Amino acid sequence: MRGVERLSAREAQRRDSWRALQAAAVDLVGRRGFAAVTVDDIAAAAGVSRRTFFNHFPTKAAALFDPDPDDAARLSGLLAAADGATDPWMALGAVCREYLTTHTATLAVRRRLTADPELAAYQQDAYRHIQTALDGWVRREYADPLAAALAAATTGAVLGAAFRAWDPDDPPDRFLDLVTRGFTLVRVSPGRAPGRAPGRR
Amino acid sequence: MRGVERLSAREAQRRDSWRALQAAAVDLVGRRGFAAVTVDDIAAAAGVSRRTFFNHFPTKAAALFDPDPDDAARLSGLLAAADGATDPWMALGAVCREYLTTHTATLAVRRRLTADPELAAYQQDAYRHIQTALDGWVRREYADPLAAALAAATTGAVLGAAFRAWDPDDPPDRFLDLVTRGFTLVRVSPGRAPGRAPGRR
DNA sequence: CTCTTCGTTGCACTCAGTGCAGTAAATGAC
């Protein structure tokens, strides 16, 4: 925790560029819209070269949505802590809520970004890192492969629906409420393991 | 049905180009992979110009997944026939199964396409037309807006999970079975209309 | 036959994304 860990000058440099680029991207796209901002604009606003942008982000959309490495590690940690849950679906809901509570500051900005219809298309691609983390966990927790795939995909569906249903003018807590309601309105049963004992793990 | 309707020479011309392009796209990408095929390749294989490609499809991925207009109309018809269902979620499942039964011929090809990890990213974008059709229906059938958004998003999640869980070497019926199982493993409750009478419509 | 419509085409352009070579500064070994 407080993972400041004394970073070397190089690490600090790299992190500064990363943050400057993401900040510039969010700012510019928030004001002009996704299509009206070029990678050159973002790089210039961040004070780095165009090539450096692609050293940090694989795509333009990634600059908007890629998680701070600390956050990514935190999600993995939360999921690991939920290993062996008796009710994996509700455990997923709890992990998501917990993960999102620390993001309330950026939620409104990103929600407004997705109001742009052209940007909505990038959401899927954008939150891939969450999907990836979920995929691994869910494969361990659900014996039934179809149920596992369903749980991961449905989690993404619930988060996306709650996100879109949320009015960014409302406080972020409302969004968390929607997530909670979503996880109760939708229910993924654990299924039955084709070759294993049903019910128990 | 048999909607041949005697098309004019122009309509026939346009439809021929459309089909030639989609056939060429599926064929080439199936053999070489998505990234190794350019729009020029597809246009050349279809015997039309590169510019004509973009007159028919907005993106390269669209050439692979955009539905034949007849199919799109059929989906709308199926949904309209399900208006006023007492159990909207199960009605959605039935519509999806019914819609997919006529696509068994192309299912295996498309499933193999998505095995390519770079192509999986395009799936979301690719099946947008289904999402769009669902969005409208679901907004009419679910009084609770969150439940409506959840139903549409979750339907996509179920179809996607079943599709990925399906082994394309197995007969297409197995895929339909997975869809059926998916719609029972996952359950979206109709929720409660914030301002209306609960339960009844 | 004449005028309009429209599918198609070629051309020029912007921009996303990649490969490669080079610079300069931070790092580590001695």
Next chain:
DNA sequence: GTCATTTACTGCACTGAGTGCAACGAAGAG
């Protein structure tokens, strides 16, 4: 301290997706 190595950044050239525009020619309407 010096020297070799690493590495963040940079510039340049290139491929390919997607768009705007003007033009050609055949189909359709009168």
